Amino acid sequence: MSVVVVDNCSKWYGHVLGISDVSWKLGGGIVGLLGPNGAGKSTLIKMMAGLLQPSRGALSVFGGSPFDDVAVRRRIGYAPEHEKTWDELTALELVTVMAKLAGVPSSRAPAAAELALAHMGMTDAMHRRVRGFSKGMRQRTKLATAIAHDPDFLLLDEPLTGVDPIARVDIVERIRALGAAGKTIVVSSHVLYEIEALTSEIVVIYRGQVLAEGNVYEIRKLIDRHPHRIRIECDQPRVVASALATADHVARIVFERGGVLIETRDPDRCYDQLAEAVLASGVEVTALSSPDNNLGAVFEYLTGESGGRR
Amino acid sequence: MTDRSVPTGISATATIAALTWRRLLRGRALWVSVVIALLPVLFAVIHRRLGMPPKERDLFVFETLILVLLAPMFVASSIGEEIEDRTTTYLWSRPVPRWAVVSGKLCTLVPVTFALLLGSFVIALRAADAGTPSVLGVVALAAGTLAISLVAAAIATLAPKHGMALAIAFLLVDLPLGALPATLQELSVTHQIRALSNLWDLGRGSATSGAIGLTVLAVVWGVIAALRIRRLEA
Numbered sequence: 001m002s003v004v005v006v007d008n009c010s011k012w013y014g015h016v017l018g019i020s021d022v023s024w025k026l027g028g029g030i031v032g033l034l035g036p037n038g039a040g041k042s043t044l045i046k047m048m049a050g051l052l053q054p055s056r057g058a059l060s061v062f063g064g065s066p067f068d069d070v071a072v073r074r075r076i077g078y079a080p081e082h083e084k085t086w087d088e089l090t091a092l093e094l095v096t097v098m099a100k101l102a103g104v105p106s107s108r109a110p111a112a113a114e115l116a117l118a119h120m121g122m123t124d125a126m127h128r129r130v131r132g133f134s135k136g137m138r139q140r141t142k143l144a145t146a147i148a149h150d151p152d153f154l155l156l157d158e159p160l161t162g163v164d165p166i167a168r169v170d171i172v173e174r175i176r177a178l179g180a181a182g183k184t185i186v187v188s189s190h191v192l193y194e195i196e197a198l199t200s201e202i203v204v205i206y207r208g209q210v211l212a213e214g215n216v217y218e219i220r221k222l223i224d225r226h227p228h229r230i231r232i233e234c235d236q237p238r239v240v241a242s243a244l245a246t247a248d249h250v251a252r253i254v255f256e257r258g259g260v261l262i263e264t265r266d267p268d269r270c271y272d273q274l275a276e277a278v279l280a281s282g283v284e285v286t287a288l289s290s291p292d293n294n295l296g297a298v299f300e301y302l303t304g305e306s307g308g309r310r
Numbered sequence: 311m312t313d314r315s316v317p318t319g320i321s322a323t324a325t326i327a328a329l330t331w332r333r334l335l336r337g338r339a340l341w342v343s344v345v346i347a348l349l350p351v352l353f354a355v356i357h358r359r360l361g362m363p364p365k366e367r368d369l370f371v372f373e374t375l376i377l378v379l380l381a382p383m384f385v386a387s388s389i390g391e392e393i394e395d396r397t398t399t400y401l402w403s404r405p406v407p408r409w410a411v412v413s414g415k416l417c418t419l420v421p422v423t424f425a426l427l428l429g430s431f432v433i434a435l436r437a438a439d440a441g442t443p444s445v446l447g448v449v450a451l452a453a454g455t456l457a458i459s460l461v462a463a464a465i466a467t468l469a470p471k472h473g474m475a476l477a478i479a480f481l482l483v484d485l486p487l488g489a490l491p492a493t494l495q496e497l498s499v500t501h502q503i504r505a506l507s508n509l510w511d512l513g514r515g516s517a518t519s520g521a522i523g524l525t526v527l528a529v530v531w532g533v534i535a536a537l538r539i540r541r542l543e544a
Binding site for chain 2: 046049050051052053070071072073074076078080082085088093097098100101102103105106145174264299
C-alpha cells in the first residue's frame with residue numbers, strides 16, 4: 001500500500017499556481033523532492049502534512065485526508081522550512097509541547113522530547129532558549145519536534161538550508177538513520193548534492209509540476225546531457241581556451257570580459273583538463289563558477305527540451 | 311513504542327493554554343498591560359485630589375475602555391502573530407482540532423485580562439474612596455472580558471496581519487454604538503456589558519437582557535472564530 005497517493009492535484013493561491021495537476025505515489029523509504037525555489041516543493045509537503053487542501057484533485061496519506069483526519073496527522077512528523085518558532089521556550093520545552101500535541105501522554109512527553117533532542121545531537125543545549133540558537137541548532141530542534149512522537153512518515157522541508165558543512169554531514173547521517181529505522185521520509189531541497197547525500201530516489205519538481213522521478217543517477221545523466229557551462233576568470237583567457245579547444249567534450253568557447261566561458265558535455269573531464277592546463281601554463285585563475293549550478297537553468301533546459309515529464 | 315492515541319480537544323486546549331501562559335510570562339505584553347491597567351487608578355487618584363472623586367459607574371466606563379485595549383492586545387495579537395509568523399504550521403500539523411488553538415489561548419488570556427481589570431477596578435475604587443465593586447459590576451467585567459476576547463479572536467482569524475488594530479478600531483466604534491436607538495444598541499458588545507453591570511438606569515430587567523444579549527453576541531463571534539480557523543491554511 002502506498003504511503004502517499006497524489007491524484008491530479010492542483011493548488012492555487014489566488015491566481016498564483018502552487019502545484020499543477022500532480023499525480024504521484026510514494027511507497028516508502030527516503031525520497032528527495034528537488035526543485036528550485038518557488039517550484040512547488042513546500043506546497044506539496046504542506047499538503048501532505050495537512051496544512052493545505054488541494055484546490056483540485058485528491059491527496060491521501062495512509063489512505064486518509066491529512067487535512068481532515070487527525071488520526072492520519074498523528075502518524076506524520078513535519079519540520080517546516082521557516083525558522084520561526086516560539087523563541088521564548090527552551091528546546092526541551094518546545095519539543096515537549098509538540099510531543100504532547102502529537103498525542104504523547106503528558107507523563108511521557110518530556111522523556112520523548114529528551115530522546116528526540118538527543119537523537120539530533122542537542123542534549124547539551126536542550127535547556128537553552130531557542131532565541132539564542134544558531135541556524136544549525138534551530139534545524140536540529142525543528143527535526144526533534146518532528147520525530148518526538150515517533151511518526152511513521154516524516155516531511156522535512158529544506159532541513160539543510162543554512163547549516164554549516166559539519167552540521168550538514170551530521171544531520172544527513174541522522175536522517176539516514178531514521179530512514180534505516182523504517183521511517184518513510186520526504187526531504188525537500190533545491191540543491192542536488194544535498195539530496196544525493198540522503199537518497200538515490202528523487203522527484204524533480206519545477207513550476208508546480210513533477211518533471212522527472214526515479215533514481216538520482218538516471219536524472220543526473222539526463223542533466224549531464226545538457227552542455228555544462230564553466231566560467232573561468234583569469235589573466236590569460238586565450239591560453240586556457242587553446243588548451244581546451246581540441247577536446248572532444250567541449251561544445252563551445254566564448255570569450256568574455258576578464259575570462260572565458262566553456263560549454264562542455266563532460267564536466268568532470270573538463271575540470272581535470274582545466275587544472276592540468278592551469279598548472280602547466282601558470283595562468284592565474286581568479287574565479288571559477290558554473291552558471292548551471294543554478295538548478296533553474298537546468299530545469300529550464302529540461303522543460304524546454306521535453307516540455308513535460310521525462 | 312510511543313502511544314498512538316490522538317489528544318482530545320480538552321488536553322490540546324490545556325497544552326496550548328500552558329504554552330500561551332509560559333510565553334506570556336517571558337514576553338513584554340504582560341508588563342505593558344499592567345501599566346495600561348493602572349490608568350484607571352491614576353484617573354481615580356487625580357480626580358480625588360481635585361475634589362471630584364469618581365463613582366463606580368465612572369470607573370466602570372474607564373475599565374471598559376481598558377478592556378477594549380487589553381483584549382485585542384492579548385488575544386488578537388497572539389492569534390494574529392501565530393498565523394503571520396507561521397508558527398501555526400507547528401500546531402496545525404499536529405493531530406489536534408483547530409478550535410483548540412483559539413480555546414487554548416482564551417483559557418489563558420481571558421483570566422489574565424480579567425484579573426488585570428478586576429485588580430485595576432478594585433484599586434481604583436479604593437483610591438477614589440468609592441468602596442468595593444458591586445457583584446453585577448464584577449460579573450459584567452468577567453462576562454465582558456470573555457465576549458470581547460471572542461470578538462478579538464474572530465477578527466484576528468479574519469485579518470491576522472492587522473488583527474489587533476482592527477479589533478481595537480471595531481471596539482472603539484462599538485463603544486458609542488450603545489448610545490444609538492434601542493435596536494442598534496443591541497448589537498453593541500460594550501452596551502450589553504454596561505446593561506449587565508446594572509450601574510445605569512436602563513430600565514427594568516436590564517441586567518437580564520444584557521446577559522442574554524452578551525451571550526448571543528459572544529456565541530456569534532465565537533462561531534465565526536471557530537469556523538474561520540477551521541478552514542485557514544498555513
